[in-house]
Amino acid sequence: MALLEIKEVSRRFSDLVAVDNVSFSVNAGEFFTLLGPSGCGKTTLLRMIAGFDQPDSGTITLDGIDLKNTPPEKRPIHTVFQSYALFPHMTVEQNIAFPLKMAGQSESEIKTKVKATLDLVALNDRAKRYPNELSGGQRQRVALARGLVNRPRLLLLDEPLGALDAKLREQMQIELIALQRDTGVTFVFVTHAQAEALALSHRIAVMRAGKIEQLDEPDRLYGQPKNRFVADFIGNVNMHDATVRTIGDTLTLDLGKLGKVVAPLRKNQSLKEGMSGAFIIRPEQVSIRAASEPSGDPNQFVGTVNDFLYIGDVTTYIVDLPDGARIEALLPNSAPGRAKFFELGDPVRVSWKAEAGAFLDS
Amino acid sequence: MRRSPLLWFSVAGVFAFLYIPLIVVVVFSFNDSKLNAGWVGFTFKWYQILVNDKAMIDAAINSLIIAFTASFLATLLGTMAGIAMYRYKTRFLPFMTLTPLAMPEILLGVSLLLFFISVLGTESLSLFTVIIAHTTFCIGFVAIIVRARLTGMDESIFEAARDLGATPWKTFRIITFPLIMPAVIAGMLMSFTLSIDDFVITFFTAGVGVPTLPLTIYTMIKIAVTPEVNALSTLMMLLTLGMIVIASRVAPGFLEKSEHIGEDQ
Numbered sequence: 001m002a003l004l005e006i007k008e009v010s011r012r013f014s015d016l017v018a019v020d021n022v023s024f025s026v027n028a029g030e031f032f033t034l035l036g037p038s039g040c041g042k043t044t045l046l047r048m049i050a051g052f053d054q055p056d057s058g059t060i061t062l063d064g065i066d067l068k069n070t071p072p073e074k075r076p077i078h079t080v081f082q083s084y085a086l087f088p089h090m091t092v093e094q095n096i097a098f099p100l101k102m103a104g105q106s107e108s109e110i111k112t113k114v115k116a117t118l119d120l121v122a123l124n125d126r127a128k129r130y131p132n133e134l135s136g137g138q139r140q141r142v143a144l145a146r147g148l149v150n151r152p153r154l155l156l157l158d159e160p161l162g163a164l165d166a167k168l169r170e171q172m173q174i175e176l177i178a179l180q181r182d183t184g185v186t187f188v189f190v191t192h193a194q195a196e197a198l199a200l201s202h203r204i205a206v207m208r209a210g211k212i213e214q215l216d217e218p219d220r221l222y223g224q225p226k227n228r229f230v231a232d233f234i235g236n237v238n239m240h241d242a243t244v245r246t247i248g249d250t251l252t253l254d255l256g257k258l259g260k261v262v263a264p265l266r267k268n269q270s271l272k273e274g275m276s277g278a279f280i281i282r283p284e285q286v287s288i289r290a291a292s293e294p295s296g297d298p299n300q301f302v303g304t305v306n307d308f309l310y311i312g313d314v315t316t317y318i319v320d321l322p323d324g325a326r327i328e329a330l331l332p333n334s335a336p337g338r339a340k341f342f343e344l345g346d347p348v349r350v351s352w353k354a355e356a357g358a359f360l361d362s
Numbered sequence: 363m364r365r366s367p368l369l370w371f372s373v374a375g376v377f378a379f380l381y382i383p384l385i386v387v388v389v390f391s392f393n394d395s396k397l398n399a400g401w402v403g404f405t406f407k408w409y410q411i412l413v414n415d416k417a418m419i420d421a422a423i424n425s426l427i428i429a430f431t432a433s434f435l436a437t438l439l440g441t442m443a444g445i446a447m448y449r450y451k452t453r454f455l456p457f458m459t460l461t462p463l464a465m466p467e468i469l470l471g472v473s474l475l476l477f478f479i480s481v482l483g484t485e486s487l488s489l490f491t492v493i494i495a496h497t498t499f500c501i502g503f504v505a506i507i508v509r510a511r512l513t514g515m516d517e518s519i520f521e522a523a524r525d526l527g528a529t530p531w532k533t534f535r536i537i538t539f540p541l542i543m544p545a546v547i548a549g550m551l552m553s554f555t556l557s558i559d560d561f562v563i564t565f566f567t568a569g570v571g572v573p574t575l576p577l578t579i580y581t582m583i584k585i586a587v588t589p590e591v592n593a594l595s596t597l598m599m600l601l602t603l604g605m606i607v608i609a610s611r612v613a614p615g616f617l618e619k620s621e622h623i624g625e626d627q
Contacts, residue, residue, distance in 0.1 A: 050525055072524040085522035089540050102527030146526065 001064060003028040003186055004049070004154060009058030011044050018044040020210035021058070026154075026188060031180050033189045035197040036207035037233070042190045045207075046156050049188065050079050062153060073102070076153040080160045084143040086131040092142050093118070093127040099150045117149040120179065137168045141175070148183050157189045161196060173199055194234050198222065206230050222282075224266065227362045231280045236316075238286070238327045242279035242359060244271055251359055253279050257323035261299045262354045271361065281357035286329040288317055291347035300351035303327070305342045317342060319350055384599065391592035398587060408593040418594065421578040425558050427489065428574060432496035433553035439497070440504025440553075441546055445538070447505065448512040456509075463502040470499060471566035478567060487569025495567040496557040503556065504549030511545035547609045555602055 002025035011019040019041040026032045034042040047053040049060060051072035060067045067075060078099065086095050096117055100110045118124045121141040131139055140160060147155050157176075161169045177200060180187050191197055197204050198218040205215040206229075214226045225231035228239065242253040242261075251263045251271070263279060265271070289295065291302045303319040306326065310333075317329045329350055331341060342348055390398050394405035412418055443459045462470060474495045478486050519541075523533040539546075561576040568574060573581075575598070579591055 052521055052524075072521075073527045073529055077525075079522065079525045081518040081522055083516050083518050085516055085518040087519060087523070087537055098523075098528075099526040102532065150527075 002026060003030075003063065004188070005059075005061045005064075006045070006049075007059045007061070009045070009048065009055045009060060011041075011048065011053065011055050017210050019048070019055070022207075022210070022212055023058075024205055024212060024215055026186060028186055029184055031177070031187045031189065031200055031202045033191060033197045033201035033204045034207060035191055035194060035204050035233075037192055040207040041210040042192075042207050043158060046079075046158055046188065046190050049154070050077055050156055051075050077156060078147040078150070078152040078154075079156040079158065080143045080147045082159045082162055084131075084139045084160075086139060086142055086146075088131055091128050091130055092123060092134070095131070095142055096145050096149050098146060103150055113149055117145045120148070120182065121145045121175075136164055137172065140164065140172060144176075144179060148179065148185060151183065151185060153186065155185050155187050157187060159191055160189075161191075161193075169196070176200060198234070206233060208233075224358065225280070225360070227360055228278050228280075231278075231360060236283050236328060238281050238283065240279045240325055242277060244273055244275045244277070244359065247271055247273060250354055253359055255279060255323075258301065258321060258325060261357070263357045263359050264355045266358060269359075269361070271359070275361055277359055277361040279357060279359055281327075281352055283316060283328040283330040285352050285356040286327060287351050288319070288329040288331060288342070289349050289351075290342075291349045293349060295349055295351040297351035298354045299357075300349055301327075302347060302349050305344055305346045305348055307344065308342070315341070317348070319348055321350075387592050387595045388599070390589055391596045393589060393592075396588065398589065398592070408589040412590050412593045412597075415590065417573070418575075418578060418590070421573045421575050422594075424489065424572055425575040428492050428496055428564075429554050429557040431493045432500060432557045433550050435493070435497040436500030436553045437504050437546060437550040440501040440549055441508050441542070443501060443505035444508025444512065444545070445542075447509045459505050460502050462499055463506070467499075467560075467562040471495075471563040474498070474563065475566040487567060487572075489572050491567045491569070492564055492572060492574070495563050496553075496560060499560075499563060500553035500556055503552050504546070507549045507552070508542055508545045511542050515541065551605055551609050554605065558598070 004026040006022060006024050009019055009022050010017065022041075022045065034045060036042050044053065048055050049067075051067065051070065054068070062075070062077070087098065090098070093114055096114050097110050100113055105113075114127075115124075118127055121144060123138060123141055123145065126134060126138060126142075131142065134142065140163075143160065147157075161172050161176075164172060173196060176187075189197070189200060198221070201218055203215065203217055204221055206213045206221065208229055214221060214230045216224075221230065222234050225234060225237075231237045231239065240255050240258070242255050245252040245254050245260065247265065249265065251265050253261050253263055255261055261279060287295065287297065301321050303321045305317055306320045307318040309316040309318075312333070314330050314332050317331060319327050319329060321327055327350055389401075391408055392404050392406070393401055394403040394407065395401075443455070447455050447459065474491075475487075478491045478494075482491070520533055520537060523537045524530070528536060559576055561580065564574050564577060568577065575594070579594065582588065582591060
């Protein structure tokens with residue numbers, strides 16, 4: 001049985017439907033992420049799970065028990081807030097001991113658990129400090145420790161890495177994964193940062209306008225997005241309007257003025273000839289070479305380099321195609337001593353294999 | 363950076379303006395002369411007279427009873443009002459609570475007098491009515507200080523407490539109250555000082571039986587300003603000063619800028 005079950009939950013705020021008939025379940029031990037742009041309803045959903053808000057309809061059950069009449073303090077669910085919400089008048093130690101005290105545990109028990117948790121987040125030397133004497137990363141770790149110390153059934157994390165700088169964020173991501181694994185606590189994580197979601201989660205629910213667009217494992221979400229929104233929201237993607245011409249073992253798609261491409265036919269995809277939709281391909285699946293060099297790929301176009309973004313490990317080339325469309329191709333800079341393969345205006349050939357890319361009907 | 367002498371001069375001027383009259387009162391309370399002009403010699407005489415002045419002592423006791431009770435009640439109600447204003451963001455509540463602050467005292471005095479006479483009867487004017495009146499005009503001050511303290515504080519602190527297992531009452535006791543403590547103390551102190559030296563509203567609501575210190579002093583100086591008033595003023599000054607010292611001990615952060623109780627985390 002699933003640990004947390006969200007069933008047909010809706011929440012309206014006057015004229016806005018924040019959460020629209022959402023259903024999903026989270027398994028014990030899972031790192032589950034609600035991903036979506038701001039205003040998609042993910043935080044509202046989180047607040048309803050924590051008990052700060054009530055659904056207008058639908059049920060939220062934990063271990064099979066309806067949480068409807070359980071106030072936040074009675075739920076075995078703790079939250080790590082975006083602002084950390086540390087108690088400013090209490091030391092690190094007192095902050096972490098708070099949930100244990102509220103649970104009425106004995107002094108000795110509290111002492112042992114606080115000590116163990118301080119070890120877990122490597123904050124032993126900060127035990128007597130006040131929150132305002134800590135760095136952002138340290139506050140973050142105190143908030144996590146406080147949320148985990150009493151081993152809740154569920155830990156909710158509301159954009160906990162949002163306030164950290166890029167370097168620290170990456171480090172905290174690694175720590176989060178380790179913490180989740182070591183404690184075995186189920187995490188429900190809310191974020192708008194897709195890369196963070198992909199890196200951390202076992203499963204991700206992509207939300208938009210109060211609904212779940214797709215719920216999948218990270219690699220499936222990235223590799224087989226269900227629709228244009230998900231494809232565009234997760235990672236970078238080249239997208240072109242397309243019409244289905246023929247359906248066989250593979251698909252032939254008409255890209256208008258650009259001509260035809262071959263794309264793989266996905267399982268469970270019911271398509272009809274003449275159907276219109278979008279052809280998508282990830283930049284790293286697009287090969288790029290000088291226009292004079294031939295390519296064996298069935299899909300290829302010649303264009304000119306319009307721009308390139310040198311990131312360090314990779315360079316993204318933006319290529320103008322004859323019909324005015326643009327395509328991005330990613331080239332790893334793995335060859336030592338060589339960073340730039342093409343100049344602006346160079347004629348180049350972009351190509352990809354028959355199994356790359358996909359057709360989306362919505 | 364070097365500050366201009368003009369700036370120093372104006373600072374000194376303002377402080378002189380504020381404190382020299384107070385110092386003069388203290389000095390003359392020890393002056394062995396019936397006239398408040400020129401130093402004659404040192405004496406404790408006026409303090410002796412003051413201590414033996416039954417009317418003055420009665421008035422002082424009245425004033426203290428009123429100030430303690432009214433500031434306590436105003437702090438209780440004002441704190442609740444301040445928290446409510448923070449939590450429920452209505453316009454109505456601040457409007458209703460804070461309007462009496464802007465109202466002319468004389469208006470408040472007259473309206474309270476009319477209210478007491480018409481509702482409780484002419485015989486009702488007493489210590490009780492003065493306490494009610496003082497509480498009324500102090501609530502707003504406490505509320506505004508408490509709300510200022512809460513404003514800008516991270517609201518999720520209070521949610522976090524609930525989330526981690528604290529009932530609403532425990533959240534108030536362990537989280538909210540310690541955080542607003544300096545404001546509560548400041549509010550109580552302010553109410554106390556406002557109450558103990560209030561003249562106008564007291565004048566309307568006290569009736570004849572309840573002279574307070576300000577009322578008694580006013581009656582005295584109508585006849586003649588004796589150094590006894592200076593002695594009394596000196597004692598009141600000491601009392602106020604003592605309260606500020608106590609407040610800064612009880613609520614660290616009351617005098618200085620708040621550090622680890624701040625909102626910037």
